[in-house]
Amino acid sequence: MTYLYHLVPKNLTGSVLYPLNTLKQKFPSQYAEHAKKYAGREILTRQLIPPLDCLWNDVLHFSPVHPTLIRAGLLTAGFELRPMQWFEADPIALAFNPNNTTIYLHPPKDRLDFTKMADDFQPFDYELLEDFSGLPAATLAYYRESKEENRFPLLFHRVPHVLYRGSLSIQSLRVIRA
Numbered sequence: 001m002t003y004l005y006h007l008v009p010k011n012l013t014g015s016v017l018y019p020l021n022t023l024k025q026k027f028p029s030q031y032a033e034h035a036k037k038y039a040g041r042e043i044l045t046r047q048l049i050p051p052l053d054c055l056w057n058d059v060l061h062f063s064p065v066h067p068t069l070i071r072a073g074l075l076t077a078g079f080e081l082r083p084m085q086w087f088e089a090d091p092i093a094l095a096f097n098p099n100n101t102t103i104y105l106h107p108p109k110d111r112l113d114f115t116k117m118a119d120d121f122q123p124f125d126y127e128l129l130e131d132f133s134g135l136p137a138a139t140l141a142y143y144r145e146s147k148e149e150n151r152f153p154l155l156f157h158r159v160p161h162v163l164y165r166g167s168l169s170i171q172s173l174r175v176i177r178a
Contacts, residue, residue, distance in 0.1 A: 010033070019166075096124055096162070
């Protein structure tokens with residue numbers, strides 16, 4: 001069984017995960033807090049996801065990499081951090097499919113190049129998730145570089161993203177700590 005992971009949002013209200021643009025309409029104060037993670041990268045929020053015909057902020061972002069691997073990479077790079085809570089999601093049970101989900105491959109680009117091209121995406125296929133479950137060497141190098149530059153890294157830089165267009169009830173999702 002291959003799972004996907006999503007950080008449990010701070011100050012989560014209710015029992016539904018919403019994409020950022022939906023959160024903006026339903027819970028403006030929470031939106032303002034969560035939008036801060038795009039400070040300096042605001043252009044990313046307006047990027048089109050061609051396979052889903054929507055914007056970057058119209059989807060929920062999942063990682064195919066187990067959180068323990070992300071944590072281990074950060075610790076290896078020299079960061080000190082507390083364990084975080086993550087939702088563990090079964091993409092089959094949640095009916096992820098190529099019509100509502102795509103895989104952003106996160107190809108090599110300059111760290112501040114946020115353009116997304118159609119060939120940066122791959123149709124969702126459950127059978128391929130295992131191929132994306134390891135922490136990329138480029139991510140580990142980025143973590144080390146971030147530590148050397150004394151800045152906290154983006155956790156998912158160069159990690160493939162599984163992008164789901166829609167909102168999700170969290171009632172069936174298991175919460176893990178890593």
